[in-house]
Amino acid sequence: MSATILDGKALAKQIQNELAESVIEFLQNNGAMPCLAAVLVGEDPASEVYVRNKRRACERVGIESQLHRLPMDASEDDLLKLISKLNKDLEVHGILVQLPLPPQITPRRILQAINPAKDVDGFHPENVGLLVQGYPRFLPCTPHGIQQILIRSGIEIAGARVVIVGRSDIVGKPLAILLSAKADGGNATVTLCHSRTRNLPEVTRQADILVAAIGQAQFITADMVKPGACVIDVGMNRMASGLVGDVDFNAVREIAGCITPVPGGVGPLTVTMLLCNTLAAAKQLET
Numbered sequence: 001m002s003a004t005i006l007d008g009k010a011l012a013k014q015i016q017n018e019l020a021e022s023v024i025e026f027l028q029n030n031g032a033m034p035c036l037a038a039v040l041v042g043e044d045p046a047s048e049v050y051v052r053n054k055r056r057a058c059e060r061v062g063i064e065s066q067l068h069r070l071p072m073d074a075s076e077d078d079l080l081k082l083i084s085k086l087n088k089d090l091e092v093h094g095i096l097v098q099l100p101l102p103p104q105i106t107p108r109r110i111l112q113a114i115n116p117a118k119d120v121d122g123f124h125p126e127n128v129g130l131l132v133q134g135y136p137r138f139l140p141c142t143p144h145g146i147q148q149i150l151i152r153s154g155i156e157i158a159g160a161r162v163v164i165v166g167r168s169d170i171v172g173k174p175l176a177i178l179l180s181a182k183a184d185g186g187n188a189t190v191t192l193c194h195s196r197t198r199n200l201p202e203v204t205r206q207a208d209i210l211v212a213a214i215g216q217a218q219f220i221t222a223d224m225v226k227p228g229a230c231v232i233d234v235g236m237n238r239m240a241s242g243l244v245g246d247v248d249f250n251a252v253r254e255i256a257g258c259i260t261p262v263p264g265g266v267g268p269l270t271v272t273m274l275l276c277n278t279l280a281a282a283k284q285l286e287t
């Protein structure tokens, strides 16, 4: 029997509708709208699409958005000055610096310069530390989006065996922390895999919940999946045929219990969680 498709678009819409109501409430209480400032350096086509999608999503829920552009050859100093200005701007509640940055700019220095109270991506070391210690201020958007897909689809996380393939700072690592936390939406037994993992298929076949965040098209094949498992595909690989995930969708859907598609799976939730963080930042800053 074919797997249930977990419709990320529909879930994102549901959460955005809830969010739109909270934004109206915020406006009534504070007389101002939450505001997200996006910073884009250069003209990378994929980054342009991501920023446009984020701004459109802001519009849909009533969050104000600003776009600050710097040229491809902007210096690290130019970007630091812009961030310092946005940090001080009382009308800006959230700051998002779209990655990747051009090679003359060190992302770590930039992300550390963002006021942690406006760091709606959750990448600042202070916010990463709070997450690790179990007192998150902002949950990183993609891991939070994945957790929401699982919770809202009624998939049991507590006690489940979760295998995550990919240990990036923005997906794999924080997701492992989130799903293994001693908290609601956590309590899973998590294994974090990477390119040095031995016998990867043997490990992935143990997963009740398998998350692929690798960046290689159709890397997870049907023989790597336990029958009935929940498969979350984070991958976004731009191929001639269009956007393709890290999971061999057509083969894996025949064996999995449920699966997220690409596009229309994790991506819409990532954007939605950014909106949730912007509202949360606005509430914290205005009180």
Ligand SMILES: NC(=O)c1ccc[n+]([C@@H]2O[C@H](COP(=O)([O-])OP(=O)(O)OC[C@H]3O[C@@H](n4cnc5c(N)ncnc54)[C@H](OP(=O)(O)O)[C@@H]3O)[C@@H](O)[C@H]2O)c1
Residues within 6 Å of the ligand: 142, 165, 166, 167, 168, 169, 170, 171, 172, 193, 194, 195, 196, 197, 200, 213, 214, 215, 216, 234, 235, 236, 237, 266, 267, 270
């Ligand atoms: N849908 C969304 O909202 C969203 C958000 C973020 C990212 N993405 C997508 O998710 C994918 C992953 O991105 P990322 O930034 O998380 O990861 P990344 O920084 O590109 O790192 C890839 C990870 O995969 C591991 N890996 C690579 N080859 C492997 C192999 N043969 N076997 C096992 N592990 C392997 C790497 O291991 P090592 O550490 O050992 O090198 C690394 O940990 C990309 O397609 C990206 O576009 C999607």
